[in-house]
Amino acid sequence: MSDDFQLKKPSQEGGEGGWALTLADMMTLLLCFFVLLLAIADVDQNKYKNVSESLAEAMGVESPRSRDGSSVARMSISQDQRNIFEMQLEMSRLVGRETDALNIKMRPDSVAIILKGNFFFRSGHADLTPGAIKVLDQIVSTLAKSPYDIVVEGHSDNIPINSKQFPSNWELSSARASAVARYLLDHGFSKQRIKVMGMADTQPMYPNEDEKGNPIPENQKRNRRVTLLVFPPKADTAKK
Incomplete structure (x- = not known):
């Protein structure tokens, strides 16, 4: 015992x-x-x-x-890739990886900050909502101080729009991307490091329609977005 x-x-x-x-x-x-x-x-x-x-x-x-006991040569990760990973962690720390407002994903060459359209814009409009401005305020200073380049992509669903201001989804997606870009520029981001692209419905994240051609509203909602692609600066730019 x-x-x-x-x-x-x-x-x-x-x-x-x-x-x-x-x-x-x-x-x-x-x-x-x-x-x-x-x-x-x-x-x-x-x-x-x-x-x-x-x-x-x-x-x-x-x-x-x-x-034989000798050290094996290590494949070193590039500084650009380290910077991308660090930026993703920084953005996730500021706003979380996924919220009602945005989603952050890491790509091989960049960090994608996906701004959800229904949160950032009213239907058929390209003016930032008050909630969108609050979210951008959380990340704009970090982005402005960073050496990174940004491509701002505007994306729409496949529902046609034909208004006096926006004759098609090309104009609407471009205007929404421009609204985000202007906000970044107004808060210290360099205009030499930013590009704006309107993609309309050419690059959906999810199918807008099912196999029978019926619309999928939830997917259309997800496809309405503005994406900030954050890239490390080009070598020649970084040296300046």
């Missing part, structure tokens, strides 16, 4: 906090795992290797060794 009791008795050195340390280690590993999944989403195998090597370096993991 005494031996059984000794087996069940907690260690005097570890005390009751030993399990907490183990749990903390596990949570840290899980966090690193999910950050890795986030970083390699929609990226090819080479990008996967680059990002995994970068994370290993950041966490202090030693370089892998070959069978």
Whole structure:
């Protein structure tokens, strides 16, 4: 009985906090795992290797060794890719990865900040809503201080518009993208680092219609958006 009791008795050195340390280690590993999944989403195998090597370096993991014990050459991730990943984390910290107003996604060459159309604009209009201005206020100073280039894309659904102000979705999508761009410029973003494009309904994120040609309202709603593509500066620009 005494031996059984000794087996069940907690260690005097570890005390009751030993399990907490183990749990903390596990949570840290899980966090690193999910950050890795986030970083390699929609990226090819080479990008996967680059990002995994970068994370290993950041966490202090030693370089892998070959069978003869020599250090294996590490494929270093480019500074541009590091900057993209850091920008995504910064934007996510400011506004969250996905809210009622926007969604943030990492691409191989940029960070996409997707501004949801129904939140940022009234139907058939290109003026920013008060809620949209509050959201932009959270990110505009960070973007303005960054060295990054931005392409502002306006996207519409496939529902035709024909008003005096907007004869088609080309004009509407361009006007909405321009409204966001003007707000960035008015708050310190450099006009040399921004481009505006109206895409109309040429690049839907989701099918506007089903196989029978019936509209899918929820998808049409998602396709109405303005996307900020945040790119690292070009090499020649960065040197200036």
